[in-house]
Amino acid sequence: MVSHRDKELLRDDVRAQGMKLTAAHRESILKPYLPDPSELPRRSPQRWRKTSPRKTPIRTFLKSQLHQLTYTLIHILFGIVVRLIQSYHAVVDRIFAIVYYHHRTPELIKKDVKNLDRLPEHLSIVLSLRKEEDALTILMDEVAELAAWTVSAGIPVLSIYEKSGVLKLYISTLHRIVTNKLSAYYGSPSQQPALRLFAPHHPVYQPLDGNSTEKSNNNSLIVLLLSATDGRETFVDLTKTLAEMSQNGKLSPEDITMELVDAEISEITTQPSQTTSSTSVGNKPAFDPTISVKPEPDLLLVFKPLLKLDGYPPWHIRLTEMYCTGDKTNIMAGYAEAVEYQGFLRGLWHYAGAQMRFGR
């Protein structure tokens, strides 16, 4: 730590645009704060050994022992503090979970977010597949719950990121599960909000049934399924295509601008491939006017004990607010953070810059 006197000296120098002190003078101020060269890992031994003849084996040994001891002590203390904080948060979370419960009533959810100043237009959620046997079922149920809460809160777009991309394989099943969940919240199909499900390079999944034309509920929800391959691998694919074009002389590297990359990358998540053309990708980027997804999520909720992005597509999270629900609550939930309504709500409240209170 720089002592007060030296700090003032240096600050004066800064105010004078670095003209006040000479290089030698600054060095002399600096000298006491630099670590002893003898403590450094040997880089160029022949050069510095001569200047550091002072060998203090006992002092060094004691010092390292002291540091070891401090390390252990600090970690024991820190562990206790962390446990205390965790238990505190666990209790608070339980209380929130009791006070704020959705009771499968969209009106109640609507009420919970009514007073918020702003809601995200595009909510993104990072989920992880657990290691249990029925992990996929749990995951799908979580997605269904989240979809129901999201649409009840009035958020039109929900994107779910799951690293392995297993959800994309079961889009139709997932659609059925979500629809079932929505019917538990909303009742008969005519009162349900319109649900559309899609993944990059997949068509929009929206089964057409007879009575879906006239809906009393004009809310709608678009669920976008993302996986790790939509992230950095997409850039690899894009680079491959661009490299090929460049090799064939159709494009020069100078033509690659941020706008071009942005347009190409955004297209993947905003424009699903046409419903009619089955799975062939990229032959014609036909624009479906009914789908308009804002590519940049406004809020990213991470249902995990830690804020780790887990390989989330990097391009669009530039200005995304991030919130980790399970920061300290992993003591009870064990490995993977459970997706809970209070966590979801906490994220929305946090996004709006509001504090959550006990009691609605």
Add this chain to the structure above:
Amino acid sequence: MATSMYLSKLRKWFLASPPIEIAISKLRELLVGAIKQGPVPQHIAFVMDGNRRFARTHGIETVEGHNLGFEALARILEVCYRSGVKVVTIYAFSIENFKRSKFEVDALMEMARVKLSQMAQHGEILDRYGAKVRVLGRLDLLRPDVLKAVNRAMEMTSANGDRVLNICFPYTSRDEITGAIRDTVADYSQPLRSRSSSQRTPFSESHIALNIQAQSHNVKVEDTGSDIESTSEPLAHGEDGAKHDRPNKVYESGSSFSSSTTLDLAGHQDIANAKKVAQRAGEDSEPPVFMSPETITRQTLSDHLHTKDNPPLDLLIRTSGVERLSDFMLWQCEEDTEIVFLDVLWPEFDLWHFIPVLLGWQRRISKSKKNPDAEGDFNGDVTGSSENDMSDEVLSSSTKVKAL
């Protein structure tokens, strides 16, 4: 109000008194030494946010706030490097920041210039401690005098390498990614040196190719035919995904014809390809030979980023309670990067805020080392390689799928 001012003055006086100062610095030393005993993140990134807000709340000039921010940076760098962090990346200036008031931008530029040129005066100290300074970003947007200082500082320290300080100066991550793509494409558009000039064997590849074709199909290769094939090739190349995978394999394997499997398959396309390649080789690299784009991987792109030589990012810390990345290190925030948002303004940021983060990190790492399946899911040093293997696997499987 008055009492609180007196109190803060008293506190300041107390903290500035020599015995207390010595005690605090000893305590810091002890803590840093203790941190050093455990695992330490190799690469930490900081978003130095809150200088302006600090200045506003404390009623000082914005520029003064930035100066205090610089002091905080110096404090933190000391802690980082002493405790064994190899690379520190700081977000000093975003390309978007050019939109701020001219006065502030100029002041920041001036500060950077002064600091960097001051640093250049202490070359010997930098050498002794092996510090390497790199300025990442769009250097072409800088003023010429600042650019000169930047280049001087980078040149002076370029031989060092134990401890690296990356200063992201006019930087945005999107710009960096775009640049990486552009550079990769440019690299792959460089024709490989004509193979015939640096022949490893006395045999001519084109001759062997013709022979094999003649054997397997008993067709005499006509020059006109091959001409047509080769001219129509770029079209087919662009359109047919399944088809272009094969010629790529051919390129990939160093010498074009070391893998005879492509020829043994002996589909129509293979003949076309063989003819095409034969044509190329025969014409003595007149149409240039390129590296196959299929060899581009995530690693290729990562290698073209500004942070290419650095270990993966372990920890990203943003101060001032803003919970966004703001176009910083988007690509580098991978699976195991822990992002921490602290509700403290940068000029106030010190060891005391930093230590809990480090301790938490150490705790998780040592826990996950004991029990690799547990929540921390960090595999220590193995991560890099296994991850690469994984991505390679994914890649190869995806190319397989494409080939099918």
